[in-house]
Amino acid sequence: MREPGTAAADGAQPPQGRRSAPPARTRPIRDALHQAAHRIDNATPTTRDRAVDALRAFAILGIILGHWLVTALVADGGTLHTASPLQHMPWLAPISWLFQTLSVFFLVGGHVATKSYTSAQARGTTYPQWLRTRLTRLFAPVAAVLLLWAAVATALLLTGTDLVTVRTLLKLALSPLWFLLVFAALTAATPLVTRLNPLWPLAVVLHVDLVRFGLHGPEALGWVNLAAGWLVPYTLGAAWTRGELNRRSAGWALLATGTTATAALILWADYPASMVGVPGASVSNLNPPTLAAVTFGLAQCGLALLLRGPLRRTLQRRPMAWAAVALVNLSAMTVFLWHQTALMATTATGLAAGHLPGLHTLPDDPTWIAARLAWLPVFAVALLLCWAAFHGYETHGPEGEPALGNGTSPQNPAAQDGAPCLGWSG
Template sequence: MREPTTIRRAAVRIDAATPPGRDRAVDALRALAIGGVVLGHWLVTALVADGGALRAASPLGHMPWLAPVSWVFQTLAVFFMVGGHVATRGLASAHTRAGVHGRIHAGVHRTWLAARLKRLFRPVLAVLAVWSVAAAGLLLGGASFVTVHTVVKLALSPMWFLLVFAVLTAATPLLARLSPLWPLAVVLHVDLVRFGLGGPAWLGWVNVLAGWLVPYTLGAAWARGELERPRAAWTLLLGGAVTTAVLVGFAGYPASMVGVPGAAVSNLDPPTLAAVTFGLAQCGLALLLRDRLRRVMRRPLAWAAVALVNLSAMTVFLWHQTALMATTALGLLVGRLPGLHTVPDGPAWAALRLLWLPVFALVLGVCRAAFHGFESGGGRRTRRDRHGRSGADRRDRSRVVLTGGRRELVDARRARRD
């Protein structure tokens, strides 16, 4: 019998190091949501070389029949649902550890929130520093303002998500028992005023918070045990899908669930009622998949892959657009490459773009190696006790890092906090 490979042995160790009570389906859903966002951006974002400048374009503008791609890869609702679930449980656990029951303790909330926001925004510093230097270098090097504006806007576009997520996280004590029907009603009335009564366009920005509050509060309801029955998940899936189909088919909402340059209305910027009902359908499907994901996550290799994605979630999210742009810029040194610098106006471009995805992933891997330390807290070496555990191992939560095929345990109770 062949000896297990190094990767398999490492995966088995990661599996053994995971606390037995951890719901691995939560991590799997988070990984799928992040993967959907990354792949979606790589598939629908094109940087076209136009003379001496780069401009953004989308294949959805030239090929509307590709709209179903956005249905698969626009997975932010699932991410917000998981975020609401994790935050609600995490805050409750923090109060339990502090011996506070039945009420929100301001001190416990501040400590918990500070830790979460630190983990959210610490990786942002690296992105801002790199792109400040890059933008200045491009301008001094003679790049056009159009090019610099395009690439900086794309690189920093993920920041909006962090701001919204941070606000909802800070408000978790107020949102933990809020019914998703309330923010859904806000979105409905905002759209009625905007589109039905000719109200001001700026009113739609109310939906930036209200729209993502819907899946966030769904996650809180999940944490309270209110969405355990399949009936709830089926109601979300079928009700959300049918409502979205009616809105797209008869109310004039765009079929694409992401923004399309030049379109009169975007479902995502700001979120519309169609985007929110579509998110409800996605959340219903995610809830239906929980048991199946739990079974799959019992396999050490599958769980190790999901664990590593979750450990690098912020780095992957913040740097995936930079990976696309770095590949595009380096490609220009060779020439105008099809599927990378050309106008996304036909099936040939879409087929060629698929071939570029592994290259984007490789460059993202380089970014991950370079900047993951900002997400992990610098990976400082600490003194370990006779069991091989550091102080951080005992204080925080379990995190497994693969380095050179070997496993190291850092922050030993991180899994329980999230």
């Protein structure tokens, strides 16, 4: 009888319909990955809702890919300025529907925060203690971004770089911070919104838009929606915690009504089709949020709720998929804060080779899209380097204490309440 694994040496062919074994040199890597994935899987408590972590991972990856696809740094003479393919090719607006996933962030954030606050109360933790812990861990990684870009901006100005270029780079690098400020404000308001019906902030958004667009009210009024608009999915997350969205009918209702309302607003109320800002557009759905952005978010939240069951089942059966989700969550703040820096670092490095298609050129035709897709792996490598350099600010606090607290790690993901708002929690 032939010993296992000697068929290739004897010149025999593998049986029909059976895949050949992977090359021997790849087996140690594959086996190590599988072993690590199984360790993470086995260390995860059975009570953990893996769908929460998966939704958060999808949301953050969607935001990153969306920014990389619609943000172009165009080299024009001695300056860099931003442009968007949505500005020159408006038929690409549906792309924004796939990658503008902020509402899922706030849905999960509201669910996790209300769950965490309820647990903290049960343990006797005071509100100031709870809030201080969450905000400290939320903002600790921000210090590295601010320090680095303060140094970069100073160096650029001292070397005579055009002020427009410096302003463009700083705006891109620091743009993720607006989200954290809104998230922090909603986190602080968690005890007040724990039982708030999402219809209340939705009504505020509706009336703000009626005054702003229907009655030609002041544009500044729209900034009320910066809080009210994102409070809608946040309070939906609180309703999820209360068990009010457990039935699939709730997800279907949100998906159907949100989709219908968004379509009606775009077709008959002249709201923009793009769910992200477009340079030069008179109205942005995102800055500040409009009623269309909020109804679109309702549809997203409905879809997310419907996906909970399939995601739980898939991640229970597939340790490799669960390990990937876990690692994204453990690095969520780092990749979120540094993904625009990775794009700009690649752009700056590429300038040495001239104006490269998809990197420095105007995004005004489909060839730019094809070229930009080819650059995505390069952006990912640059982001990986940023992660390697700055991940310590996420995993450790300012005094060297583990930022995830309570032993949270890929091997011990049990500490749910003390984890950062964007990181390992749920």
